[in-house]
Amino acid sequence: MARWEPGAQARLQSAALELIARQGFERTTAAEIAQAVGLNRRTFFRHFPDKRDVLFSGQSELEAALVAGVEQAPEGESPMGLVGLALARAADLFVNVPRERARANQAIIDAEPALRERQRQKYADLARRLGEALRDRGVSDLAAMLAAESAAIVFTVAFVQWLADGESRSLSLIIAETLAELRALYVPR
Amino acid sequence: MARWEPGAQARLQSAALELIARQGFERTTAAEIAQAVGLNRRTFFRHFPDKRDVLFSGQSELEAALVAGVEQAPEGESPMGLVGLALARAADLFVNVPRERARANQAIIDAEPALRERQRQKYADLARRLGEALRDRGVSDLAAMLAAESAAIVFTVAFVQWLADGESRSLSLIIAETLAELRALYVPR
Missing domain, CATH: 1.10.10.60 (Homeodomain-like)
Incomplete structure (x- = not known):
């Protein structure tokens, strides 16, 4: 390799x-x-x-990107607007990650229950940190929690799609389209 | 007891x-x-x-309620409308559950990592099943997955709140209010 x-x-x-x-x-x-x-x-x-951590590198960079996306957003941005900017920053970290390598990494995680649990825990930690960043921007506790958990769903669903066979869109684009689909559940297009 | x-x-x-x-x-x-x-x-x-299952009774009733909520909804209901009806049915199962008993049960789960993991798995199974029911009503794959995962968030957040010290609202009301808060992230009130 x-x-x-x-x-x-x-x-x-x-x-x-x-x-x-x-x-x-x-x-x-x-x-x-x-x-x-x-x-x-x-x-x-x-x-x-x-030993498990060798499969979960980049967690701190991901967290930093999410938080920076929220902190550096323009004033008056809505909670889901902040989430969109946080996810856009996070997705940007994957621009230079070879998809094949990420696929191999995920295949190992998927094959091992303890690793799948570790990944869920990592996502939960990221959602909690994102929720804190949203609260720091004045979003209410409940709205921050719901928005951060929604971000975790979008990231999880989009990441699986990014790794799917034959998928060629960037993670950034898949995330943007998944967010749009989520929004369309509430605001029909 | x-x-x-x-x-x-x-x-x-x-x-x-x-x-x-x-x-x-x-x-x-x-x-x-x-x-x-x-x-x-x-x-x-x-x-x-x-042995763990003694703490997770009612899983099949919960699943049946969610599915019935979707299946028996009026025609033309939106995906999040279907989710709302599914969650309303599920919440109804808790009308006669003594809150103190549910609190004791959850305290045991929270204290044990393997039980917390089991609970996450149970919620994931419910979300998957709800997603299937939504697809059966003609909701697209991606929208069904996002709507079902959103339902899981709402249920999880609302259930924790239902068990919080001093909380007196019913689970039905807390779920309705949490869903409204989620909707307000997209459609400001």
Whole structure:
């Protein structure tokens, strides 16, 4: 698998994808992943506190993008307008992510209940953080929670679609279209 | 704890709530719960395939109510109109559920990660089933998925609120008000 990014973290992730796809998640150890790229177990755990985390990189960048989208929105933006801007920022992080790599990563997660649960937890954490950012912009507690959970739905549905066989639209476009579909449930086109 | 319902199933549930609240979920066995009401382990497992299921009764009634709400809606109802009717039917199941009992049940679930995960899974199953019912009424795949996931959000948020300290509104009213709040994200009042 190509090393499209410099740095130990990216190399560890590539090696992990390759090894886990071949051997399964349980049977692949952190030490083995590290060895595959000439590093040791300790270095692995400096980059990823838990073996599962090697499959969930970019969580903090995603959170930062969502929050920045809300914080930097123009004044007077509606709650769902803020959500749209947050999701647009988040989607932008995927512009240079090879879809095949993301597909391989998701296939590993889908095959392992503990990893699926971890992913749900990660999404829940992102929704909670987005809800806080919305409240900081003056959105009421209940509206912020509903808007943030709606964002999580849109992201989840759009991400699955982005990875679907034969899909060629960008994640940004799929998210925008999914948001429009959600809006159309309330405001018929 | 009072036996407010006849029948082995309800008695097993009452005993389970009492024992688990006292001893914790892990340390309470199915045999012990059965013994507390003069039954045996085999009878327990006839009613609940898994020990966890004693805390998740009513799942099939909830599913049936959601589906009936969609199926029996008047023609021409919008997707979110169908969702509203489905949720109204579901909420109606809780009219005679003592709130204190539901609170005790939820406190046990909240304390145990495996039970929280089970509850998320149950909600996901309900959303999937509701999505199918919406598709059967001619709603497109994407709209049905988004509407069903929105219903899951509304139910989850409203159920937590129903159980909150000092809350006196019925689940039906809280669901109606939460749905109105969700709608107001798209159609400002």
